[in-house]
């Protein structure tokens with residue numbers, strides 16, 4: 001468990017097949033604000049599209065707490081990552097694990113890919129990275145995932161990453177003039193067999209420095 005006890009240095013980030021994942025920094029906020037101001041990106045989210053100030057005020061405390069944890073040599077409680085292409089460093093989106101209150105080792109996953117980059121496998125790579133980070137870096141025991149019932153893309157991303165369908169909450173969200181059922185997904189550490197763990201371990205590599 002890298003850095004969980006402050007004994008092993010926390011990497012600056014990780015690379016996957018096509019993307020680099022780095023902890024969010026203040027300098028990422030303009031790209032993230034632009035993305036979350038788009039109707040297309042927010043179509044199936046329960047929030048947004050957001051004015052710049054709303055996005056900034058949501059992320060600023062996370063940026064601060066992540067910076068503080070890293071300065072102490074600890075893993076952040078709510079790690080948020082900025083996704084950029086490995087090849088050119090172009091902004092692609094973000095993904096995050098939000099710790100569940102009163103349940104250490106359980107997280108809610110989240111990912112947003114900016115519209116120009118849809119359908120290139122980046123959403124699947126981002127969700128796969130969250131699975132890798134949660135179970136192989138942070139020592140999680142459980143991941144929660146959810147999406148609106150009509151959100152075929154997000155549902156497919158979670159299915160491809162091995163998440164198990166756990167239920168449906170009817171009319172959970174009232175957004176954009178309609179009601180939306182909420183599909184629930186989960187992934188437990190014991191759902192991952194050795195083959196899957198080995199595949200995850202070889203799919204992502206720590207960036208040093």
Ligand SMILES: CC(C)(COP(=O)(O)OP(=O)(O)OC[C@H]1O[C@@H](n2cnc3c(N)ncnc32)[C@H](O)[C@@H]1OP(=O)(O)O)[C@@H](O)C(=O)NCCC(=O)NCCS
Nearest residue numbers: 041111112113118119120121122123124147152153154156
């Ligand atoms: C949902 C989202 C993450 C998908 O990311 P992506 O990079 O386009 O997804 P991928 O290219 O990895 O595709 C994964 C699978 O989903 C399918 N898929 C992607 N978008 C789809 C859509 N709109 N409708 C149906 N299937 C879709 C792909 O065909 C692929 O399936 P396959 O491998 O069986 O062919 C992305 O569209 C996004 O970030 N949207 C805005 C923010 C958002 O909704 N986040 C999730 C909140 S729950």
